[in-house]
Amino acid sequence: MQQPLILAPEKKRSQTNTSDEKTDQTQSHTNGISGGKSATTPQTHRFDLDFTQSVINATGPKASSRMRKVMASLIRHVHDFARENEVTVEEWMAGVEMINEAGRMSTDKRNEGQLLSDIIGLESLVDEITYKLATDATDAPTSTAILGPFWRANAPARKMGESIVHNIPDGDHTFMHGTVMDYLTGEPIEAAELDVWHTAPNGLYEQQDENQVDFNLRGRFTTGKDGRYNFYCLRPTSYPIPYDGPAGKLLQLLDRHPMRPAHIHFIVSAPKYKPIITQIFDRRDKHITDDAVFAVKESLMVDFLRRESDPKADFELPYDFRLATFEDAKKNSLAGTTEESASFGADVVHGSGGH
């Protein structure tokens, strides 16, 4: 006689699973959440909480310690997220499609994945974690800000005093100048490189705009012994992040605007010094308090001054950059980037880790 099919209760099923036996030893009373304290709602008990640990336990012995730790945490949080919100198959598939679409749109000139990450504040948060600093202290190194998706490698090396502006007669031409110095001693730093980039008055970076010459509004400048730099640029313009892709759709669904306050991007580096990626923001911009990617910091707001008797510029922007040596950064816990985290990044990108 055929036995009636009886579906075992979820809890009972998990108890027969070898992987879950491990779970019972390590995760009892934790609801699958690290640290033993659940942040999830009571509804999560409707689901097999041991399942999460069985997925984590599938990690093999050759995985690096960082990979093991980060992925276990990611799996716990993603599973809790799914249980807490009772995510359906349709909703999960919509999320997968959004990521796929971001990938299809991304090229060497457009980074939609990064943009998605930016509008949920993740790049700004990671920036804060990586460069943990007393950002508003006057003797601190220059604060950092997100790289953003529009940086291009190998911008042209330019001479001091040169302009990065080509074929844009209109716009607020600006003379920017200052010193790159050691944040502790105030000594000028020789051979420091400033990699600078910003948008045209139409709100577009050159790679988004076929009417601009290649590498327009970009340049790299190298300091001499006095650590000083100067060049001509434009007073930047606020602009919308590209919103014709998944990031734009998400902003729309969240009833949010895509605008960024006017800013100029920099990567400042020098031998023996920890490089900084940063942006400086026009304090008077109307979007200074509601940046679509949450990158503004008080210490990075600047004032553009009127410049008299310079036929090439109506504005002037004095700004000094303060760098910390790798040694000082380590001593004063300024640097979050470690050898382990750097190799983790390389492993993920190049697939060389753990094997």
Ligand SMILES: [Fe+2]
């Ligand atoms: Fe930007």
